[in-house]
Amino acid sequence: MKDEVQSPEERSAGLKGLGCSRKRVEDVRFTQGRGNYVDDIKLDGMLTGDFVRSPYAHARILSINTEAALAVPGVLAVLTAKDLEPLGLHWMPTLAGDKQMVLADGKVLFQGQEVAYVVATDRYAAADGVAAVEVDYEDLPVVTDPFKAMDPDAPVLREDLAGQTEGAHGPRRHHNHIFTWEQGDKAATEAVLAEADVVAEEMVYYHRTHPMPLETCGCVASMDKVTGKLTLWGTFQAPHAVRTVASLISGIAEHNIRVISPDIGGGFGNKVGVYPGYVCSIVASIVTGKPVKWVESRMDNLMSTAFARDYWMQGKIAATKEGKITGLWCHTTADHGGFDACADPTKFPAGFMNICTGSYDIPVAYLAVDGVYTNKAPGGVAYRCSFRVTEAAYFIERMIEVLAIRLNMDAAELRRINFIRKDQFPYQSALGWEYDSGDYHTAWEKALNAVGYDVLRREQAERLEAFKRGETRKLIGIGLTHFTEIVGAGPVKNCDILGLGMFDSCEIRIHPTGSAIARLGTISQGQGHATTFAQIIASEIGIPADDITLEEGDTDTAPYGLGTYGSRSTPVAGAATAMAARKIRAKAQMIAAYLLEVHDDDVEFEVDRFVVKGAPERFKTMKEIAFASYNQAIPGVEPGLEAVSYYDPPNMTYPFGAYICVMEIDVDTGEHEVRSFYALDDCGTRINPMIIEGQVHGGATEGYAIAMGQEIAYDEMGNHKTATLMDFFVPTAWETPHYTTDFTVTPSPHHPIGAKGVGESPNVGSVPCFSNAVHDAFRPFGLVQSHMPHDHWRIWKIAEDLGLHV
Amino acid sequence: MIPAGFEYHRPADLASAVGLLQEHGEEARVVAGGHSLIPMMKLRMAELGHLVDLQAIGELKGIEIADGTAILGAMTTQHELIEHADLATAIPLLREAALQIADPQVRYLGTVGGNVANGDPGNDMPGLMQCLGARFELYGPAGTRQVAARDFYESAYFTARADDEILTKVTIPVPAAGTGYAYAKQKRKIGDYATAAAAVLVGTASASVAMTNLSDTPVWSEEAGMALANGDIEGCVAAMLAAIDPQEDMRGPIAFKKHVAAVILRRAIDSALSRRA
C-alpha cells in the first residue's frame, strides 16, 4: 500500500480535519463571480414582481386604482388584498404567533408596507407599473414611540385584533400591547433590591437597526401546472421550514413543494422570516402559469424586511459595598412595529433575553418584557446573534459599568469578582438556564495581560490630565466586555418554531471509491459550511475533507432541519454530522473485522483505517472498507455505507469571550479612532481557526457599525430616515478597525466534538465593547449612560452636555 | 430603484447638444458622469424624457495651464484632476479637495462640470471654486458667457445657468507662489458628503475662505477672507459662522453643525497657515 510509509500524524494532517485552517472551498466560485444566487436564476418566460409601497406610516386605504398600471406595456397583473382574500392569503401567520398583512387590507401600518403587487414581463415594466398604480390614502395618527403607544388614548393600530384580550403569549392589556413575558423570581428580586447596600438603576436602549446582507431578500416561484409541483428558490435561512409553512398556508401538499436555497449572500437573521414577496410570487406563478421572480431593492430591504433590536431595557442591579452582585431586575419595552414578526422559538417571545445575567453569578433575578405595536416595520430578528442575546449582553455589560461607577470601582475588577467560577459549571442561572461550561477568570486574565491593562489605564489617566491642562482635545476610552452567549437552539423539549422542533440533521453517503457526499438541514449564507462540516467528517471517519462534497438547501434532497441562524449550525447540525459519521464508522468497523477475519472488538480506529489490535501491519483503510461495502456479501450487514442522524441537542451551548477596545475620542467633532481591538473567543473545540478568525472580523465589524452609527430612524410622522446606504452606516475598509484575535478552549461537555459555535459571538461581544469605550472616555466627567449609536453628533452631544466645549 | 424610460442621445459636438436641449426643453437634461443625476432618476425624483450624454464631445475634455490660469474642461473627471501632476503643483488645493470627494469608483466617472453644475449643497467643488475665484463658461443658443463661481449659486439646485446652456469650462487663476492652502472636511465615512468642509487660501496680504454643506448654497464670505488676511483668525471664524445656515439632518442638529463648522474651519486655517511660504 502506498500510504504505509506515512505516519499516523502525517495521514491525519492529510485529512484536513478538525483544527486545520483549511481554505474555504466555496471561495473558488465566489471570488470568480461564479456563485449562483437567486437573482442569477433565469427561467424561460420568467416574469418579475414588484411592490407598490405605502408612503404613509399609518393610513386608511380608500381605493386602489390599477387601470393605468394595467395599461403599461408589459404589465400583466396587479394583485391587491382583494385578489388574495378568496384564497385566504391576504394575511399570513408570523413566526411569533401573530398574523401579518401580505398586501394592505384596508389600512397600512408602516411606511414601505406592501400595498399591491405588480407582475410584468421584466423589472422595468414592473417598476413603471408600480409608479402607475393610484392609491388613495387617508392618513391616521402615527405612533412611533412604544411608550406613547401604551397611552390609554393612543391610536388603535391593529383594528383586526379589536376585543382580543388573549394573544399568542398570554393576556394583552392594551390595544397596542402584544405580550408580557416574565422570568425569574419577582418578589425575591425586589426584596434584595430593597435591602441592598447599593442599587444602580439605568435605562439602557439598544436602538433599532437592520441586518445588512450584501444580497437582499428575493425568490423565484415556479408552478408547473403539468406536474402540479411548485419549486421555490429563495434567500431562505430555513428552507425546510419555509416548505412546511408554504404548504400550510397555501394548501399545496408538502411533497409537491420543493424549496431551494441557492448561494446566499449573507443573512444575519434578515432571511429567516416569511415575507409578502414570497407569497405574492407564488400566487402570481399559480395565476400566470409562469415563473415569477421578486428581488428587493436595497431601499425595500431597509424599509420593510426584518429589522433588529429596538429594546428599551430598564435595569436595576444590586450589590454589596464590596461589589458582590446580589440581584438583577430588568423591565424591557420591546418595539415590534406593526406586526409581531419576531423570529424566536415559540415559547420565547423575547428570545433568550433571559441570558441577561451574563457571565456573572447573580443569585436572584427578574425579567419582564412587554411587546408593543407601533407604526414601524415588523421584524425583531436576531441580527447575527442568537435570539435577543445581543440585547441581553448589551444590557448586562452596560449595567456592570453603571454599577462600577456607583461603587467607584474599576470595571475589570468588578467583573472579576462576580464571574461564575470554573468549578460552578454546569451552572444554573437565576433566569433558568444551565450554562454548560466556562472558564471566565482564565480568559479575563489572559485578555487583560494581552492588552497591558494597567499600563493602558495609566496612559488614559495621563491623557486626562493633559486634557484638563488644555494640551489636547482627545480623550482615551477603554471598553471592556465579557460576554456569555446562548446558542444552538435547541432542545426539542422547549424549542420549536411553529411547532417544528429545533433539531437538525445530516446524511452521509460514502461512495464505492471512498469519497463522500453529505447533506445537512442547515444552509450556509457565507459561513463556509462546505468547508467546516467536511472537516468534522474527515476527523470522524478518516476520509480527506477534500474528498467530501457538501450540499444544503434543497428540500427534495437534504434531510429536514431548521436551518442556519442563532449560531445553531455547528452546535446542532455539526453534532448531527459527527453522529452520522459515527454510525458509518460503527458499520465500517464490522466490515473491517469481517475482511480481516477477526472479531469486531479486535479492530480499532486509527486516523483513516481500522487496525487489528496488537498487529499494526494488519488493517483495512476506509477506502478499502467503502469498496467492500459495495461488492462483498457480508453476512448480517446490509450493502452500502451511509447514515443519517437527526440530532436533538440535550442543551444549548454557551460560548463566551473577553473583548477590549481602546478608542481615541475627539470631544469637539465627536469623531473617534479605534486604536486597538482585542477579541478573545472561547467557542469550545475549534474546527477551522481561519474561518473562526474571519467570523470574528466580520461580526466585530457589524458590531462596530451598530455601536458607532448604524440605525433605523423614523421621524414623528413615521417617515423612514435611513433607507439608503448614504445614511445607514456600513463601514468600508477605511473605517473598519484592525482586530487582534485570541482564544481559549473550553469544550462543550455535551456536544459530540465539544464545539460551541462562533459566528455570532463577535457581534454580541463587540457592541457593548465599543459602546463601553465611548462611555469610559467620559466617565471622569460624570457620564453614566448615553444611548447608541455613538455617531459624531451624539458623542459631541455628550461632551456638550458635560460642559466640555466651553 | 429603476428609472422611468427615457431617450438617450449622444451628440458629438456642443452645438448639437444645445440643439437637443432646445428641441426638448424641460424634458431634456445633460448627463456627465451620472453620479448625481442617475441616482435621482432611479429614485424617480428626476423623470426625464431625454438624456443628452456629453461624453462624446471632445471640446469638453482636457486640462490646460498657461499664463497663470488653469482651464479644466467640464468633462474632466475627478480622477483625471487628481492624477494631473502639473495641476497638483500649480493648485494643490484642488487635488487635496478632490481626494476627499466620494470614493475612487465615483471619482472615475464624476466630472468637474457635473459637480459644479449640479447645485447640490453637498457637492464639494462649488465652495472650492468660490474659494479659488474660479469662473464658469456657459455655452448656449446665444453663444458663450462667463459667470463667476461666487455669483453662480442661487439656492439648492438653482444656479445662474439657463436650462439650455451647457457648462463648458472652469477657469481658475493660479494662486501666487507660496500661498497657504487647505481643504478640511468632516464626514461620517468614505463616500459621504460633508458634515462641514472648509476651503482656505491664505497669502501674505490676501485670503479666501469658503464652506460646504452648511447652507443651501456654498458659503464664500468676503468678510471672513478679509479677517484672515489681517491675521484675525477668530474674526474669520465669527464671520463665517454668521454666514452659514445649516439644517438638521442625519448628520446632526444645527448646534452641532455650527460647532463643527468652526472646528473644521480652524483646522483648515491652521493647516493653510503652516503651508504658507
Ligand SMILES: Cc1cc2nc3c(=O)[nH]c(=O)nc-3n(C[C@H](O)[C@H](O)[C@H](O)COP(=O)(O)OP(=O)(O)OC[C@H]3O[C@@H](n4cnc5c(N)ncnc54)[C@H](O)[C@@H]3O)c2cc1C
Ligand atoms: C456614493 C457617492 C458619494 C458622493 N460623495 C460626494 C462627495 O463627497 N462630494 C461631492 O462633491 N460629490 C459627491 N458625490 C457626487 C459626485 O461627485 C458626482 O459625480 C457629482 O456631483 C456630479 O458629477 P457627474 O459628472 O457625475 O454629473 P451628473 O450626475 O451627470 O450630473 C449632475 C447634474 O449636473 C448637470 N450637468 C452635468 N454636467 C453638466 C454640464 N457640463 N453643463 C450643465 N449641466 C451639467 C446634469 O444635468 C445634472 O443635473 C457622490 C456621489 C456618490 C454616488
